[in-house]
Structures are given as structure tokens and as C-alpha cells.
Amino acid sequence: MFYYLYTWLEKMQYHIPGMGVFKYISFRAAMAIFVSLIISMVFGKRIINLLQKMQVGETVRDLGLDGQKQKAGTPTMGGLIIISAIIVPTLLFANLSNIYIILMLVSTVWLGAIGFIDDYIKVFKKDKEGLHGRFKIIGQVGIGLIVGCVLFFNHNVVVREKIATSGKDYFTMTPEQTQSSPSPTNLPLYSKTETHSLKTTIPFVKNNEFDYSSFLCFMGDKAKDWAWLIFIPIVIFIITAVSNGANVTDGIDGLASGTSAVIGVVLGILAYVSGNTVFADYLNIMYIPDTGELVIFIAAFVGACVGFLWYNAFPAQVFMGDTGSLALGGIIAVFAIAIRKELLIPIICGVFLVENISVILQVLVFKYRKKKSGIDYARSHRLFLMAPLHHHYQKKGMHESKIVFRFLIISIMLGVLAIATLKLR
Numbered sequence: 555m556f557y558y559l560y561t562w563l564e565k566m567q568y569h570i571p572g573m574g575v576f577k578y579i580s581f582r583a584a585m586a587i588f589v590s591l592i593i594s595m596v597f598g599k600r601i602i603n604l605l606q607k608m609q610v611g612e613t614v615r616d617l618g619l620d621g622q623k624q625k626a627g628t629p630t631m632g633g634l635i636i637i638s639a640i641i642v643p644t645l646l647f648a649n650l651s652n653i654y655i656i657l658m659l660v661s662t663v664w665l666g667a668i669g670f671i672d673d674y675i676k677v678f679k680k681d682k683e684g685l686h687g688r689f690k691i692i693g694q695v696g697i698g699l700i701v702g703c704v705l706f707f708n709h710n711v712v713v714r715e716k717i718a719t720s721g722k723d724y725f726t727m728t729p730e731q732t733q734s735s736p737s738p739t740n741l742p743l744y745s746k747t748e749t750h751s752l753k754t755t756i757p758f759v760k761n762n763e764f765d766y767s768s769f770l771c772f773m774g775d776k777a778k779d780w781a782w783l784i785f786i787p788i789v790i791f792i793i794t795a796v797s798n799g800a801n802v803t804d805g806i807d808g809l810a811s812g813t814s815a816v817i818g819v820v821l822g823i824l825a826y827v828s829g830n831t832v833f834a835d836y837l838n839i840m841y842i843p844d845t846g847e848l849v850i851f852i853a854a855f856v857g858a859c860v861g862f863l864w865y866n867a868f869p870a871q872v873f874m875g876d877t878g879s880l881a882l883g884g885i886i887a888v889f890a891i892a893i894r895k896e897l898l899i900p901i902i903c904g905v906f907l908v909e910n911i912s913v914i915l916q917v918l919v920f921k922y923r924k925k926k927s928g929i930d931y932a933r934s935h936r937l938f939l940m941a942p943l944h945h946h947y948q949k950k951g952m953h954e955s956k957i958v959f960r961f962l963i964i965s966i967m968l969g970v971l972a973i974a975t976l977k978l979r
Contacts, residue, residue: 557580582647586644597863605629625870628870633877639854640885654848658889664884689865691794709750713749713840755895755898796830796886796890799903800884805944807866811862814882818855820902820973824973828842828894838927868954920933
């Protein structure tokens, strides 16, 4: 809204002192964080009180974990706080005609709605199973299909190739793209020609661009036209996997929201350098027009996660529920795909990945040992004391606050490694 107010004032030639700051991504991102924190911390308390009045309490199964019973009745569906704190600042400060912003807003609402339905069934219908797993998967596949189709078929999703420093067909930098950047004497120049490409970034590899259409190289010139057969299923898989990974990680106070905040900071840095010609040239990475606007969205995302921690840190006053966890994971996945950094997800989302793998391994090992040696042996020789992994450490007697902080430290280390891949290759 404020972005459009500024552009309208400029168009009408009303020069109000100070309004010019709204053309800068850095300022709008800072304001998005600030407003997001205000919404999640101030209005979040009102939402928690409302949930308590509605008796939207968590039903806790007895898993034999320390402090577990004390959590019974804690308000859930707190993901409403996170989603509100993401959407409102984005609507206020982002360019809503930007295809990437539209895609992120749709993904947030879509996945939040799936999680809300699941939480509603658990809380109000008193069904501990919630929304059946196949319906969750159908919803995740649905948004994956939408995201994949938009990124493949929409003509606004493009990259610009770097060109030589001679010739007339140059893309000159605007103040928006050079703000907060060095001012070299020879600025990098990019072709005006926009290329609709399925290229993505391969970490740790020099000249690290990979085109999904190369999977269909046997089709010759038609490979790029039919590359959606490869690209869209990959997008669906990534969104489903990361969304479920965040859902699995949301098991102890502050873990999912804290880890997501760290991931959001990393993605924000990657989006900024990918959408800025100076940094893209210096780092020798793809320049993706219009992705700089995503910094505003991810700033609101980080603010929402940190603000939610105000109430979700141990001992939690509210749980995000599937309303929040499914949305957080989906947002991270869609964002990474949009800035062509999806192959970095195993590093950036390393905590989510390990949590997911721990559940898969627990089930597979249990089934194998049950088949080989019987049910009693399988129960007494589980791979982990309990899955996902954070519950394993709880069973070993580690306090959940220590588990959260150690996982956060690991997440920060992985985030630094992900940023380092911009030069480590």
C-alpha cells in the first residue's frame, strides 16, 4: 500500500519530504520486519487470549517425556499469528504486482489453510488424527502444481544473461538495484533480452548453473518446451518434503519457529544478491530480475518467526500447530525455488532434513527388525529412543531448551555454509 502511495505521489508530482525512502528495498524490508514484530508480539497476545477463551487447547498424548503433561491445554493454532504477521507487512510495503510476491502470498494462505483445517478437526472435532494424511498431500501437491506452472509458463519469470562490456544492448542499473551497493567505475551490464530459463544453482560447483531441460536433451530443440515434465514434479516434491519437514520439527517449544527464522535470514541474503546486478556480477551468480522484492516478504517472515518466539519460547504460551508449521515449510520451499537456490535446501534446511530422515529411518528399521526377529525384538531395539530426533534427546534426559539452542546453533552453522557456497566452488 505504501509503495503504491509513493508511486502515485511521484506520478502526480507531489514531492513530500521523506516519501522517497519507499523506493528502496532495504527501507521497506526494515519496515516489514518492524511491523511484523509489532503484529506478532502485541496483537499476538490478543490472539492467544482469544484462543484461550475459545478453549483451543492442545491435546497431549502421553509419550513419557519430561514436562509433557504440563503442556496440555496450551492454546494451539498460533500459526494464525505468524501468517497475519507475514501477510499484513507484505501488503503494506511490497509491490503487489510482482509475480514472486503474488506467488508467495498464495502459497502462504494455501498451506496455512490446510494446516488450519487439520488443527480445527483436532481441536473442535476432537479427532486426534486431524486431517487425513492423503488430503494434506493432495493440498501440498496442489500448491506445488500451481507454483511449478507459474514458474514455468509465466512470462515474467526470467533471468538476464551477463554480456560483454561493448555494444549497445545494455541493461543499465536503476537506483533501486544499486542502493547499498559499491560504486565501481565499470558497472556490470546485462542484456535487455529476458531469457525464460529453467536454470538453477548447483552449490560448490564452478560455473554452477544447471538447466532442468538437459534431462530431455534427447528431444533436441523441443527439450525446453517439454521441460515442465521434469520441473513441475521436482517442485511438488520439494514443497511437500520441506513442508512436512517443518511440521515434524515442530515438536518442542521454539524449535520450528527459531530454525525457520535462521533459514529466513539466509534466504533473504540469497534473494538480495540474486536480484542485484552488482552483487550478482561479483559473485558470478544468476541475475534474476524482480526477485529483490522478495526481500520484503522474507523480512516479514523473519519478523513473524522471531515475534512468535516471544510467546513460543520455553515454556510455550502458544503452539503454532499445523497452521503455522505447514505454512513455514512451504514458504521456505517456494522461496528457495523462486530464487533458483532449491539445491541448497539440504544445507539451509539441514535440521528439517535430519528430523525427517530420523522418522523415516525409525520406521524402516523397526519394520525390518520386526520381520526378521519379531515384534518384541523390534520394540526393544529401536534405532532411536523416539523419533523425530529431538524426542530422542529428550528421552536421553536432555532439557528441551538445550535441544532447541543446540539445533539453532547447528542451523546457523548450516546457514553460514549456504552463504559461503556463493564463493566456495
